[in-house]
Amino acid sequence: MNRRVKAAPYLFLTPAIVLFTLFLALPVCYTFYLSMRRVKVSGLGLGKGSRQEIFVGLDNLAAAATDGELWAGWLRVLGYGALVLIVMLGLALLFALLLDSAHVRLARFSRIAIFLPYAVPGVAATLLWGFLYLPSLSPLRALLDVDFLGATTITFSMANVAVWGGVGFNMLVLYTTLRAIPRELYEAARIDGATETQIALRVKIPILVPAIILTTVFSVIATIQVFTEPTTLRPLTNTISSTWSPLMKVYRDAFVTGDLYSAAATSIVIAAVSLVLSFGFLRVVRGRAFGEES
Amino acid sequence: MRTKLLGVAALVVTLAAAGCASEGAAPAPEATQAAPQGPVKLTYWTWAPNMDKIVAVWNQEHPDIQVTVSKQAGGDDAAAKFLTAAKAGNPPDLVQAEYQHLPSFIAADAVADLTTAAAPVKADFSEGVWGQVTLGTDTVYAIPQDSGPMMLFYRKDLFDKYDIAVPKTWQEYAEAARKVHEQDPKVFLGTFSSKDPGAFTGLAQQAGAQWWAIDGESWKVNVADEPTTRVADFWGGLVKEGVIDGMPYFTPEWNKALNDGKLLTWPSAIWAPGVLSSNAPKAKGKWAAAPLPQWKAGENFSGFWGGSSVAVAAKSKHQAAAAKFATWLNTDAKAVDLLVKEAAIYPAATKGQSALTEAPDYFSTQPDFWQQAAGVAAGARGFTFGPNVGVTYNAFKDSFDKAVQARSSFSDAVRAMQEATVADMRKSGFQIAP
Numbered sequence: 001m002n003r004r005v006k007a008a009p010y011l012f013l014t015p016a017i018v019l020f021t022l023f024l025a026l027p028v029c030y031t032f033y034l035s036m037r038r039v040k041v042s043g044l045g046l047g048k049g050s051r052q053e054i055f056v057g058l059d060n061l062a063a064a065a066t067d068g069e070l071w072a073g074w075l076r077v078l079g080y081g082a083l084v085l086i087v088m089l090g091l092a093l094l095f096a097l098l099l100d101s102a103h104v105r106l107a108r109f110s111r112i113a114i115f116l117p118y119a120v121p122g123v124a125a126t127l128l129w130g131f132l133y134l135p136s137l138s139p140l141r142a143l144l145d146v147d148f149l150g151a152t153t154i155t156f157s158m159a160n161v162a163v164w165g166g167v168g169f170n171m172l173v174l175y176t177t178l179r180a181i182p183r184e185l186y187e188a189a190r191i192d193g194a195t196e197t198q199i200a201l202r203v204k205i206p207i208l209v210p211a212i213i214l215t216t217v218f219s220v221i222a223t224i225q226v227f228t229e230p231t232t233l234r235p236l237t238n239t240i241s242s243t244w245s246p247l248m249k250v251y252r253d254a255f256v257t258g259d260l261y262s263a264a265a266t267s268i269v270i271a272a273v274s275l276v277l278s279f280g281f282l283r284v285v286r287g288r289a290f291g292e293e294s
Numbered sequence: 295m296r297t298k299l300l301g302v303a304a305l306v307v308t309l310a311a312a313g314c315a316s317e318g319a320a321p322a323p324e325a326t327q328a329a330p331q332g333p334v335k336l337t338y339w340t341w342a343p344n345m346d347k348i349v350a351v352w353n354q355e356h357p358d359i360q361v362t363v364s365k366q367a368g369g370d371d372a373a374a375k376f377l378t379a380a381k382a383g384n385p386p387d388l389v390q391a392e393y394q395h396l397p398s399f400i401a402a403d404a405v406a407d408l409t410t411a412a413a414p415v416k417a418d419f420s421e422g423v424w425g426q427v428t429l430g431t432d433t434v435y436a437i438p439q440d441s442g443p444m445m446l447f448y449r450k451d452l453f454d455k456y457d458i459a460v461p462k463t464w465q466e467y468a469e470a471a472r473k474v475h476e477q478d479p480k481v482f483l484g485t486f487s488s489k490d491p492g493a494f495t496g497l498a499q500q501a502g503a504q505w506w507a508i509d510g511e512s513w514k515v516n517v518a519d520e521p522t523t524r525v526a527d528f529w530g531g532l533v534k535e536g537v538i539d540g541m542p543y544f545t546p547e548w549n550k551a552l553n554d555g556k557l558l559t560w561p562s563a564i565w566a567p568g569v570l571s572s573n574a575p576k577a578k579g580k581w582a583a584a585p586l587p588q589w590k591a592g593e594n595f596s597g598f599w600g601g602s603s604v605a606v607a608a609k610s611k612h613q614a615a616a617a618k619f620a621t622w623l624n625t626d627a628k629a630v631d632l633l634v635k636e637a638a639i640y641p642a643a644t645k646g647q648s649a650l651t652e653a654p655d656y657f658s659t660q661p662d663f664w665q666q667a668a669g670v671a672a673g674a675r676g677f678t679f680g681p682n683v684g685v686t687y688n689a690f691k692d693s694f695d696k697a698v699q700a701r702s703s704f705s706d707a708v709r710a711m712q713e714a715t716v717a718d719m720r721k722s723g724f725q726i727a728p
Contacts, residue, residue, distance in 0.1 A: 041723040043511045045401045045681050046429070051722075134547045136556075151699060236545050238488055238695040242688055255374040257685045257718065258398065260381075 034264035035060050060265035070266060073246045074273070076155070081223035083159040084166070089215060091163065092170035093208070097200050099171075100178040111175070115168035122165065126232035129161045134236060149237040158229045166222075170215045177211040178204060213285050217278050224274045227251070246270050334615045336361045338388040339376065340604075341368035342439075344636035348629065352619060359615045366390070370684070373398065380404035380607060387610040388620060391436055392602045393426040393676070394492070394683045397506075400435050401681035405605040409434045411617035415625045418643045422676050427603050429678050430508055436603035437620040438642035439633070442563030443596045443674035444496045445667065447570070449558045450582040450659075456481075456558070461587045464528055467559075468537075474558060475537040484559045485539035485548070486529045488694035491687035492599045493543070497561065498522040499597030499676055501589055506680035512725035517686060517712040523705045524589070530697065530704025540698040549573045561586060563599035564640045564667050567654035579659050585670050594673035601642065640667070647671060682718050689714035 040054045064070065095114055099107050117125065132138050133148035140148070148157045181204070189199050205212075227247040234240040242256065243249040247270065254263035338349065338361050346363045353360050364386060366372045373395040379385040380402060391399055399405045412434040416424060419438050427436040448460060456474050461467040471483035487493060498505070501521035507514040532538035539557070541547055551557040552574035560566065570581060586596050604624060606616040623629050630646035633639050641647060653663035660666075680686070693707035719726055 039722060041401070041681075043725050044508060044513060045722070045724050046397075046431075047400075047433075048403060051401065051403065131546060134545070136547050136550050235489060235542065236547070238540065238542070238699040241692045241695060243692075252688060255378075256370065256688050257682070258374070258377060258402075 031264045031267055034261055035064075035268055038261050056261075060261050061268060064262060064265040064269045067266075069243045070246055070249055070269070073243055073249060077223065077226060077245050080155050080159055080162075080226065081220070083156065084162045084223055085216065085219055087159065088163045088166045089170060089212065089219065091167045092174055092215065093205075093212065095167065095171045096174035096178055096208075097204060099175055100204070101196055101200070103196070111172075114171055117165050118168040118172075120165065122228035123232050125165050126161050126229045129157070129164070130233050130236050133157055133233075149233070149239060151239050154233075154237065154239045158226075158233065161229050162223075162226070166219065170219070173215050174208055174211050177208055181207055213282070217281060220278055220281060221274055224270065224277065246273075333357060334359045334612045336388060336610075336612060336616055336619065337364055337386040338362065338604075338619075339364050339366045339372070339386045340388075340390040341366045341372060342390065342633075342637040342639060347636050348623070348632045351628070351632065352622060356619075359612075359619060361388070361619055370395075370687070373684075377402055377404060380609060383609060385607040385609055387607055387612060387616045389605050389607060390439070390602050391605040392600065393598070394495070394679045394687075396427065396436055396603060396605065397429060397679045397681045398683060399605060400429070404608055405435050406608045406610065406613045406617075407433055408436065408606060408617050408620070411614070411621060412437060415621050418625045418645065420642075420644055420671075422598075422674060423601075423642045425678065426601070426676055436605035437617075437624045438601075438603045439624050440601050440639035441642045441671070441674075442496070442565055442598050442600035442640065443667070443671040444493075444500065444561060444563050444586055444599050445566070445596070445670050446584045446586050447560045447562055447566050447581055448584065449555060449577070449580055451580045452481075452555055452558050460584045463591050464587045464589060467587045468528070468532055471532055471537040472535070481556050481558065482539040482551075483537070483557075484561065485541050485543070485551075485557060486533050486694075486698060487543040488540070488698045489542035489544070489691060491690035493562070494525070494690060494694075496563065496597035496599035497525050497586075499674075500586055500595050501525050501597075502595070502675070504677045505686070506678050508678065509727045512727040513680060513719065514727045515680065515712070515716050515719065517715055518705070518708045522708055526704035526708045530702075530707075533698060533704075534701045540701075544569075544573075553577060563601075564671075565600065567656045567663075568638060571654075571656040578656050581657065582660050583657065583663060583666055585666070585673075594669070596670045596674040598674055598676045603642075640671075680715065680719070681724065682715060682722070685718040686711055686715045 036055060036057055037053050038056045038060065039051050041051045043050055045051055095110075098104055099111055104110070120128075132140055135141055135147065135149075138148070147153060185203055185207075186199055189203050194202065225247055226245045230240050230244045230248060231251070234242075234244075242252045246266065250263045250266050250270065253259045253266060336359065338345075340363060345365075349361045349363050366375070368390075372390070373392065376385060376389050376391075377398065380399075381404075385404065389399075389405075391405070396405070409432070412427075415437070416434075423438045423441055427438055428434055446460070453460065456477055458470045458473055459466075461470050467483070474481055474483045495505075498521060501524055503516075503519055503521040503525075505515070505517045505519070505522070507516075529538065533540050539551075541551070543560075548557070552560075552570070553576045555577070560570075562569070566583075571578065585594065588595060604620040606613050606620060610616050623633070624641070625643050627645070630641050630643050631649060633641055634646060634650060640650075647664075647668055650664040650667075653661050657663045689711040690707075693710040694704070696702070697704050697707040716726065
């Protein structure tokens with residue numbers, strides 16, 4: 001009887017463990033395994049037996065971690081990410097507060113209109129904007145004499161696509177949190193003589209901090225993994241290289257230049273950077289956000 | 295609670311470790327030639343249009359060998375997909391292989407040796423094409439299907455308007471570029487695409503480039519040879535001068551320029567009529583084809599852009615049957631005729647080329663289109679592709695993207711291609727001749 005009771009938790013855990021092992025632990029493990037191997041060719045490399053897989057230990061990882069092109073990619077993504085994070089989350093917060101305020105008109109329509117771009121798949125959104133950026137096709141060019149696909153403007157053009165697609169989702173997360181705040185808090189503030197702006201700044205935003213942190217972590221991770229926008233825009237312009245973002249380098253190594261092993265090693269480096277950045281961010285803000293809970 | 299968690303963690307780690315071990319020791323399927331039970335079933339990856347109709351003819355005549363077409367997206371992605379499938383152990387029996395990708399397939403040990411099956415059909419192909427499927431060795435790795443000799447496509451009506459003659463040499467082409475651009479700064483004689491390494495390869499071949507060669511047991515790699523540097527500097531100079539545009543091919547913007555008459559020429563391959571008719575439908579009947587301009591007046595050279603062969607997977611269980619189908623498809627008179635009519639390709643088999651008589655609809659104003667093409671094809675020269683063309687082509691895109699953007703030296707870009715190619719081959723361990 002006692003034995004059976006002891007076994008019960010494991011039984012309940014089995015589905016989760018099996019799924020976790022099959023679809024997360026094993027692939028991760030296999031990626032590590034691949035990253036420690038390489039193809040060694042002898043002679044011409046043609047015909048049977050001229051190439052074999054060998055074990056190279058951490059060589060690939062070391063090469064990936066010290067690859068200048070990868071770090072240049074991180075820098076580009078850093079600039080792009082800073083733009084996206086600030087503008088996207090700023091707009092999301094602003095829209096959420098506006099929609100939640102008592103004086104807003106057409107709230108339902110605005111909410112849906114702001115959210116709608118999120119429903120457009122990334123590739124479609126990027127193509128749509130890509131067409132708007134192309135010099136001879138763009139109606140925007142008639143208004144603004146800017147080369148949207150130039151060497152410096154390209155970062156802004158790409159960030160614009162991400163912001164356009166991402167504001168709605170983040171706005172919705174913040175807005176939902178706002179709706180859950182008891183109305184009495186606002187009444188109390190109003191009785192104390194607070195204006196709508198003061199309520200927003202002193203009551204709503206402090207309560208929103210955990211939700212803002214959540215959306216920031218999601219956005220940081222999404223930014224680190226940026227791939228769709230630059231890959232889709234690349235055929236249209238000379239300004240995006242095949243290693244523009246770290247994930248593009250993984251794709252290039254694996255499927256363009258046929259080096260699965262380097263791609264695996266670079267993936268591990270990217271995963272490590274993502275972990276450090278997202279957990280680092282959480283650690284920095286934890287005291288502020290979840291202070292009263294821990 | 296703590297110990298239980300540890301127990302779970304230990305279980306996960308053990309399972310994961312077991313997974314690792316089994317991944318490493320995955321058994322490779324044997325390529326045995328077992329006697330088939332019932333009809334042999336073959337799968338065939340191709341992106342040629344209407345191939346299913348052609349295969350239906352074969353299936354009707356050969357009840358013992360049934361082929362199923364699996365339609366693919368073409369280009370570099372298709373090559374990556376085949377290599378991945380071969381590595382995973384479940385490739386199709388037959389695959390359409392572009393000439394530049396075939397060496398990568400061979401190097402990955404992904405395609406079968408067809409020397410015996412192909413011996414009887416060698417005479418059906420020109421020497422240049424045959425070299426593409428043997429890499430200049432005695433082993434045959436694929437059966438040639440189509441080829442893409444390059445020609446100069448130009449706007450006849452606008453050539454009259456800007457008062458320029460069809461350029462016979464690249465020197466004349468450069469002068470025409472200046473003359474056109476001078477008359478209308480929005481109009482260009484042509485554009486240099488940094489997205490299409492295949493086009494650049496063909497132009498380099500025309501000039502006599504030999505990027506790879508097999509020398510005994512080692513590779514000779516010479517991407518930055520004299521002819522290639524000459525071609526690069528020619529285009530680089532014109533782009534720098536601003537008389538040749540730098541927009542890539544196959545973009546919405548390029549389509550618009552073609553439709554609006556802002557681009558007057560396109561040095562392209564024999565399959566260009568298909569592209570032009572779908573990308574620039576408005577200009578139908580206004581384009582004409584001529585041989586590529588030459589480096590020396592009076593010569594008749596061309597290069598290849600594109601073209602593909604049919605290879606048999608090394609892991610196919612029915613290699614003999616697959617080879618039989620591949621040779622039928624590309625050399626049988628009826629099959630080649632179908633390839634021309636249904637799949638709209640320019641056949642690699644020489645007898646198929648002479649069967650082409652009626653000019654493409656888009657070029658209906660040029661009744662001698664195919665005679666022109668045959669003349670060009672006769673002078674087209676290719677070279678042996680190396681085992682890591684993917685790396686070379688990727689380096690082309692990255693370095694020429696930058697060079698076009700900055701209007702900097704194109705021959706530096708070519709040297710970057712050479713360096714990337716050699717570095718990758720050295721890293722893999724290929725023997726490289728000094």
